[in-house]
Amino acid sequence: MKTRRSTKIIIYLFLLLYSITTLFPFLWMVAASFKTSGAIFEIPPKLIPDLLFKEGMWSNYIEVLTEHNFLKYLGNSLFISTVASLGQLLTCSLAAFAFARMEFKGKNIIFAVLIAMMMIPVEVTIIPEFLMFSSINWLNTYLPLIVPSLLVGSFGTFMLREFYQSIPSSLVDAAIMDGAKPFQIYRRIFLPLSKAPLATLFIIAFMNNWNDILRPVLYINSPEKRTVTLGLTEFQSLYSTDWNLLLTASVIAIIPMIIIFIVAQKYIIEGMVNSGIKG
């Protein structure tokens, strides 16, 4: 569709206005990571940090990464989130395929239970879950952080099901006539066609795992096994908060998410180009 010049200007205007609100807090956080702790809450706030291009500019970063062991935490979080999210993509896409394209007994009931379980607040299930994991000696391992999130992706299953239902049945019928097995249809038709929703789901799943705080708090005791979010709590104690270190660590915690987002976005665009067959 061609877009007129005046419409373009209006679109850019809206985009710019809104991006100010999304960018500003982020910039403030980045600026704070180059400030001494006293300079962060100066009024009026200065956008130019007091340590910028001076000696000790990276001192907050060095302190967070080495003294507070954030390099290790980054590795831990990266491992947990990647395994859990990739696993979730597999579980969800398999289940979504069955829900969208297959007939079997109990289909509606299983789907209803899946959706209903999405509505239970996590505070309810976390206590029994904790008792269960402690009885099988999974405490202080990564398994409680990975396995539940890998196996239950109500949200992802629901989302992919909606996409799979919109894939034209003519494509599937043709493959069935050629004698394709269900798994082949899933693997060769549905997976390649759903790159965009899969990439979207990966971002969301990765983010949820990355930002999860409740489970790491409950399950991880050893300092060397901490995740990034757990590490963030190191800077807050009952009596004081090291704001400059906390905000520096928050910036570090966001960087992998930004990289994932930029990489996954490529597939979202690619998905757009490939999905021209729909309709």
Next chain:
Amino acid sequence: MQYFKKSAYLFLLPTIIGLLLFRLIPVIFAFFTSFTDWDIYSPPVWIGLENYTRIFQSGEFWQILRNTLLFTAIYTVGVCIIGLFFAMLLNQRLKGIKFFRSLFFLPVITSIVAVGIIWNWILSPQNGILNILLDKIFNLQEPISWLGDPDYALIALALVYIWKSVGYQMLIFLAGLQNIPTELQEAAQMDGANKWKVFTKVTLPLLTPTIFFVLVITIIESFHTFGITHSMTQGGPYNATNTLSYFIYQNAFVHFNMGYASSLSFVLFILILVITWINFLYRKKWVNY
């Protein structure tokens, strides 16, 4: 399609195992807990329906329920409209659009701690940016304490929640929009339909499955408020921003009333269930497949 029946269960196996172990069994456990008085340290005592009668007789609960429903209304409407609007803009093939897409997603990935700090300061009555801006435009008599005044606190908090999470819905809308082949829209335009007609007659109907999905997800999500409430208002002032899920957290992990917290969560669960059920009931009326 009736072609393959049995293999469906193989596809569903991981999901079914996960559902049983990590959802159904814990939920049944919690269901029994809701009929007990339990502070974690001593064994639970069976008290029948007492927790439930206590809930419905307390004025606090009804106030929090009202807050919760109001929050859900503001949040859902805000997120859906803003999300769809900006997804439409982000779906244009313009220069730098990828850059904007990343920018709009920033709040979603920013840590809640940082979001709490910065919004507390934006909304603050002393030197808060919002008050300074409003004063420049409208000449305020006195600065508004957005989070301290019970009349404004819930709305202000809902706006922060919308700001934080709308990028997520925007992304889902965008994925849905990109699944709509542009040929259809171009064909409609060739036939003389103007942009508004193309949007209402072609784009919107084809987007209804995505809109339905976002609506269901967003409503459910709106009932699970925790992080921002915890870092900004902790339910105050005078419970003005307390919602059911945060109230459950307070009862379970601050006061250690596990039984009462469990019964509250079942009330919340029934509430969400009924609303989602209504959503699915009316789906056929407006969603195109």
